[in-house]
Amino acid sequence: MENHPPKCKFTLILLFIISLSLGLISFILCIAAEIKRNKEEDLRWNGKFCYLPTSKAFGLGIATLVSLFFAHIIGNFVLVRNFYSRRKSISQFKMPSIAKILFLISWFSYGIVVILLIAATNMSRRQVYGKGWLNGECYIVKGGTYSASAILIFVTIGSINASAFSTLKSSQEYRDQKIHKLSG
Template sequence: MENPPPRCKFTVILFIIISLSLSILSFLLCIAAEIKKNKEDNLRWNGKLCYLPSSKAFGLGIAALVSFFLAQIIANSILLNYSCWRSKSKCQYKMPSIAKVLILISWTSFGFATILLIAATSMNKRQPYRLGWLNGECYLVKGGTYAGSAILVLVTVCSANASAFSTIKSSQKNQHTKIHKQMG
């Protein structure tokens, strides 16, 4: 008797498609936030105090963060559910070293992208007189901050999904087929 193929293949592929879709959505929201962020024209200065109104980039940035977090959670749940990190019991796939490097890249770029998105998004919230963004001063998001976050979003989720995909592919190559002798 041959071993049937793992039932989780469809689930893994579905999770990869969902996480890639969410990361593309997050990428597009980051690009839209880059376009809609506050500009110098929006800054009001009375000689002593500054004021910046809220921009649409604030909502777009929050939506990008939420979809980015969901994409990262889904991409990493594939690895946590179907591969071995430390213990050899109850795991379906052994994680190759390239997958470990890819997951390290994923989490590193996730940290940088999250920091950039949170800072840029919070700067696009309303900055009233005397409060500003930090110490009563108004700050504008530098050009390219959201675009850089968008690139890091794609790097993060693609490397996490590539890690899951390489784990599954390497385990399929290493499966041993059992040959049973016919009795009788």
């Protein structure tokens, strides 16, 4: 039967749900940041220098980054914990190819979304006269940046959790094959 005690299965399922919940929170915060980002009408120009006030997207962007970080770490923990516990109990168990591909997709999309969110969140801070964001110029976050990040958050969290789930499913299939070989 199953080599994991029920408490361990419950913990993995709970961590899986927490990871998905944090991913959903990240998505919602990202959409809220898109709505609350600075618009062109917020920009003030005195003829020589520009000024842009801090938008609420700054705090929402930081909250998005924090919740995404924890969601991704928890998802990776579930994957690694599941994989290595299967490897100990089934000596020839290997991570399925689909799990490896999903794992790489999750890290690639995670890297892109973190870069987008850091840049957009940094641009959402107050840009004072003469200082700006870069070289004394004011920059406004382009519309759709946070929305694109929200989509990438779904890709990131979905792929890491699907990867963890695929190792769970494939180990069950392997165990079923092993039982059929022994009985037949």
